[in-house]
Amino acid sequence: MSTELIAAKNLKKRYQMGEVTVYALKGVDFTLYDGELVVMLGPSGSGKSTLLNIIGGMDQATEGELYFGDKGLHEVGDRELTLYRRNEVGFIFQFYNLMPNLTAFENINLSVQIAQDPLEIDGLLEQVGLGDRRDHFPSQLSGGEQQRVAIARALAKNPRMLLCDEPTGALDLPTGIQVLKLLRDFCENYHKTVVIITHNTAIAEMADRVVYLKDGMVDRIEKNAHPLPPEKVTW
């Protein structure tokens, strides 16, 4: 087994809503390794997004510990979290969240500007198959194309891990497969960690490991000895 990237210990996330207390996470222990592709499954409301957001430094847990290497992310301030997001994490969402008034190239450049060791933009655009759409604005691109720009934007920073919350949720099958293939390639070619949240159990077949969440806890973790290539995944 390769080295640990992220280690979560007894993570709890509590929301106080007046009288009622909602537990989104009820004590999650979880480890993420270098270079693996993890798929997270679980019913709606089981805490998947919450966990991913905490891992990505978008949010902090109410209780428990979270380590990136030997740095305790549960005890750092806003500045450090921003730096962590800036240098180590790439996010991809169901809704692409591109800047509407920047072109594809400029959207990627936005993240290149703040990165320490960025990748080359035009190469990335070629890789995601959008070399000829470089100067197009988001409103001139389809959903799948926009998601590919979003992926390129996340990749461009050359982060240690890529966290994806339902990246194919709004896409049709062939487009979804294209996106998944990009993620798989990134994981293999650059030896980076990728986490994908999905409702689609079929996608789990391409993962190295599958984490099942239920009711704010890790239900079980399965290992795939032979992950399928994305092209073979059907749903």
Added chain:
Amino acid sequence: MLWKKMIRDILSNKGSYVACLVIVIIGLIVFTAFSIVSDSLNLSKDTFYREQNFAQGFVELVSMPEHNVERLSRVEGIKEISGRVVREVRVNAPEREESIYLRLVSLDLSDSSRVNDVRLLEGEELKDRELNAWVDNQFFHANELEMGQEIEVVAGGRAREITITGMGMSPEFTYPLRTQTELFPNPEQFGIAFLPLDTMAALFPDVQGRVNDLVFTLEPDADFDRVKDRLEPELEQYGLKTIYSRDDQVSHLMLTEEITMLETLSTSFPLLFLSIAGVILYIMLKRMVEQQRGQIGILKALGYSDKEIVFHYLSYALTVGAVGGLLGGFLGILSATPLTELMLEFFNVPEVYEGFSLYYLMSGLLLSLTVFLISGYHGCKQALRLKPAEAMRPPAPVLGTKNILEKIGFFSEMLTIQGKMAVRNLTRNKGRSAFMFLGIMLSCAVVALTWSFNDLVDKMIFYQYEEVEVYDARVTLSGPDARDPVERELEGHTEVARVEPIAEVPVTLSHHWQEEDVSLIGITRESSLYNILDSEGRRVIPSDKGLILSERLADKLNVSVGSTLELESPFLRDEDSSQRVSVYEIIPQYLGMNAYMELSGLEELLGQGKLATSFLVNVNNNENKEGGISLLRDRYRESELVAGVDGREERIGQAAELMETFGVALYIYVLVGVIIGFSIIYSSSFIIVSERSRELASMRVLGMTSREVFSVITFEQWFLSFFAMLAALPLAQLMQQGLASELSTDMYILPGELSSESLFAAAVITSLSIWIAQRFALKKVRDLSLVEVLKFEE
């Protein structure tokens, strides 16, 4: 239910609503307060004028028999006429450093319908043939006098004790100025005393049975100019100096100008503020309707009618309008009384308070509701047009485009990605950018204008007393015979370093049909205590052949250098004749409006011997000028020949002190400018943050700090503000010119140029208020919850 939604929506965006509300409230405070104050002043003025039978015409002459006054009331158009003796005397008060003057005005106790009657506020009736007097209330209070107290004046060359038996006020002296160059009343050193006519004769033997001043009222339909023409030949033989109407009477002029200014302000100022608030609210509602498309769609799908939905969104506007209208109205009513009191510090009219005014409260409320109804309706009318199905679909995507600015190649090269976003955002919502531009421009211009105004008034006073009138003291002679003995005496005093005669002669200058009454100042060629300066600040040597005129006078007479003027004066040896004299030079003059001539040339022109009305004096001993001046004052305290000794320092001090009270008003204007700039940037930042929260959050997720993210917004705002501030310069300049020509009078002329310091100050102050407003919005970006914002689809 929808009410709850409204309250929550307002609360979740309270910053912008509060900004909007504050502007409405300020606007309405000014509306109600200034309206009430100007109404009160008008009412006081009118009642006062009516009850005291205030004159409509004023005559000054050398001397005429009192029994001839009666005959003049038969002149067609004249209703009532009173003859008076008016004389200025010095008060003998050895314990006081400065000179104190009283203008003695006679009252004819036998006349039951006196024109310019005095309203007795305290004390008892005047008694004939006794040395008793009423003094004006401001003088009384300023000098802490008491009833029955005696004040010693120097009259007819003798020290006389006059008993104060009453305190009153007269419509003629609501804003008493002693000389033309004074800007503000100074009740500590100048007051009015009213005495019986016989007592005047007892004080001044030369006026026994004679008068030197007439005041009259007109028949209802009489025309002043006609009456003046009929009166002139009748009075010629008595040494007529001037006849003028109420419109040119100093106190009346100042009072009516103040009231007009208040009236103008009470409408223009609130309208400006309400329009700004209206536009802000319009922008906020428009944005909210855009953002709540989905909700509107659902409401429509549920079966709410268009009317109900529009009313719902209008209720936001009307709530702000009603709350602002009522609060502003009440605060305005509350501040009206202190404000009236403040005005009464400057204008001596009896107080008539109009305390609570339902009328202005209601019209203020109505005004603000109307403005918000209009802006609110326009803000939310698009909600009407949405079809339910359409409403639930996301709006047409923002079509990103490069704009004109980026077509300028090198400019686009210079921009970072954030810069590019900012520049493109400028054209994303053109209406809003235009509003921001105009707002910042206005805010900056208001501050520049105010600052400049303050600077200029300072400069005006400094110029007059540090550059033009540089003498240490002015010794005013009591009559023409005093010149030689006083000059000899002055030169003999050890504390006196330099003495220069000066003559101030009332003249009427005319050119074709233009005619002006001014004071012609004669000074010596080698004068170094009174400098006539040209526009470059170079000394102009007075000529014995021609007149030097102030620019305003030259304009009014429509003359230029070389033109020939007709000159008449009671000082001319042959009073009925006139002289022709040419214009030698035209110079700027900020305080007063005068003509100048070389003294001996003036003497020759008038056919007089040696002429002087005062001496300008410089004292020795630079370290202790005050000591020298007070020594001089002591020497002449009881002199028959000298009417008074004025120190220059006191006059500067007083002017500066009074400027400070006016300064308060100016700071209020600066504050207004700051509030405009602040609230515009504040509310627009808030709108931008909530409108683009998704973009901003995405950038935060990418790992940018709040500050980096916010820089996109600030760059956009600074970019716009920079050009808005540039555009404010010509605007402020234009406003200054307008204001200068509007506010300049014969007593003081305001220059039309902006001071350069004010431009700098305006830029700094505007930038500061923008910067502070941005700090609040930055906090909002910091508090943006990344998880929440990105959870939903756009």
